[in-house]
Amino acid sequence: MAQALVELILRRFPEAVVQTHAQLGDETVVVQPAKWHEVAQALRDDPAAAMEMLVDLTAVDFPEREPRFEVVAHLLSLSRGHRLRLKARVGDAGGERAEIASLTDLWASANWMERECYDLFGVVFRGHPDLRRILLYPEFIGHPLRRDYPAERAQPLVPYRDVPNVDKLPPFGPEEGMSFGRRAHELVRDEEVTDEG
Amino acid sequence: MGELRAPPPGGDTASAITTRAAEVIAWAQKYSLFMYPFVTACCAMEFMAVTGPRFDFSRFGAEAPRFSPRQSDLLWIVGTITQRQAPVLKRIYEQMAEPKWVLAFGTCAAVGGFYDNYACVPGIDKIIPCHVYVPGCPPRPEAVLDGLMLLQDKIQRGDRSPQRVTPRVDPAQQPDLALHSIRPRGPRQG
Numbered sequence: 001m002a003q004a005l006v007e008l009i010l011r012r013f014p015e016a017v018v019q020t021h022a023q024l025g026d027e028t029v030v031v032q033p034a035k036w037h038e039v040a041q042a043l044r045d046d047p048a049a050a051m052e053m054l055v056d057l058t059a060v061d062f063p064e065r066e067p068r069f070e071v072v073a074h075l076l077s078l079s080r081g082h083r084l085r086l087k088a089r090v091g092d093a094g095g096e097r098a099e100i101a102s103l104t105d106l107w108a109s110a111n112w113m114e115r116e117c118y119d120l121f122g123v124v125f126r127g128h129p130d131l132r133r134i135l136l137y138p139e140f141i142g143h144p145l146r147r148d149y150p151a152e153r154a155q156p157l158v159p160y161r162d163v164p165n166v167d168k169l170p171p172f173g174p175e176e177g178m179s180f181g182r183r184a185h186e187l188v189r190d191e192e193v194t195d196e197g
Numbered sequence: 198m199g200e201l202r203a204p205p206p207g208g209d210t211a212s213a214i215t216t217r218a219a220e221v222i223a224w225a226q227k228y229s230l231f232m233y234p235f236v237t238a239c240c241a242m243e244f245m246a247v248t249g250p251r252f253d254f255s256r257f258g259a260e261a262p263r264f265s266p267r268q269s270d271l272l273w274i275v276g277t278i279t280q281r282q283a284p285v286l287k288r289i290y291e292q293m294a295e296p297k298w299v300l301a302f303g304t305c306a307a308v309g310g311f312y313d314n315y316a317c318v319p320g321i322d323k324i325i326p327c328h329v330y331v332p333g334c335p336p337r338p339e340a341v342l343d344g345l346m347l348l349q350d351k352i353q354r355g356d357r358s359p360q361r362v363t364p365r366v367d368p369a370q371q372p373d374l375a376l377h378s379i380r381p382r383g384p385r386q387g
Contacts, residue, residue, distance in 0.1 A: 135281075136281065136316075137280070137281050144314075144315040144316070149315070151313075151314060151315075152313065152314075153315060154280060154314075154315055154317075154319075155280065155315065156280055156283065156318070156323075157280055157281065157283055157284050158283045158284050158287050158324055160323045160324070161322070161323060161324065161325070161326070166322075166323060167319075169320070169322045169359065170358075170359055171330065171359050171360055171361050172307075172308060172330075172361075
């Protein structure tokens with residue numbers, strides 16, 4: 001069903017489409033970031049598409065790729081009952097120039113989702129009316145869902161208590177707590193334990 | 198337990214009881230805890246179960262929640278505390294009147310649980326002192342009642358050291374339940 005949508009985009013914007021594919025029945029169109037807003041507007045306004053709803057907007061970080069980020073938008077037509085996934089690839093290897101047009105003028109729901117995407121990935125949405133952090137605090141430095149953000153780096157807002165060995169306070173021993181944490185333990189399957197004797 | 202020294206029954210019929218002032222004050226405090234529930238996450242469901250009629254912790258004198266920290270003396274921290282919430286939590290703790298106690302409900306409040314990341318505080322004892330830890334994800338109501346009774350015991354004894362509720366059943370000691378072994382990090386063999 002959504003295949004017709006892909007053909008619609010290919011017909012109207014043949015130069016904008018980078019790639020199309022379908023996974024488990026979900027049609028995906030990868031477009032040039034410069035055409036991001038134009039394609040989205042066409043999908044919303046074309047009566048054959050009638051995408052009234054922007055379900056989700058997020059990004060994926062592929063540090064080994066260039067462009068590095070994939071901005072993903074999930075569109076849904078409530079009147080026609082079809083869906084389409086729209087992607088665009090932005091950003092260089094250092095994470096700079098990750099910029100794309102904002103969709104807030106097309107769907108109001110884009111407002112907070114683009115703020116979240118900016119907060120966690122550092123993708124800048126041009127034309128967003130209020131692009132600031134939404135989940136993290138303004139003092140936070142960096143964008144934690146980028147793959148090069150160190151997983152254990154916390155940026156506490158209040159200083160930790162001035163007591164000795166604050167990392168692991170009594171009654172917990174040094175080997176206790178954070179039982180799934182990467183700092184103190186590793187998870188070993190039982191069979192591996194027996195193999196090693 | 199406080200020492201309430203009454204005359205032996207059947208002897209002198211005078212109805213006088215003697216005790217020490219500190220003990221009777223502690224006895225009154227432990228049965229009239231005014232709680233401030235700082236409830237942030239999924240442990241809230243178990244917290245509701247404990248407050249509800251089936252497990253009913255009104256029996257322990259901890260019935261009345263006070264949604265002002267200035268009127269409460271027991272801070273329940275139920276759920277994950279994020280770095281963004283930490284200043285709020287610290288301010289609430291500082292607003293509470295002495296003597297005050299803190300109970301960490303669940304693994305996230307106690308040590309951060311599996312949220313070993315940029316967003317969460319790895320245990321509320323990084324921010325404020327904590328007196329009773331109730332581990333569990335979430336803890337069963339019985340464990341919470343154990344924690345409350347442990348706290349009452351500590352109040353009676355005047356013991357402000359941190360302590361935790363030990364599980365009645367340790368899954369690590371039950372080979373049928375343990376799917377994985379967890380061992381301290383060290384150099385990998387082979």
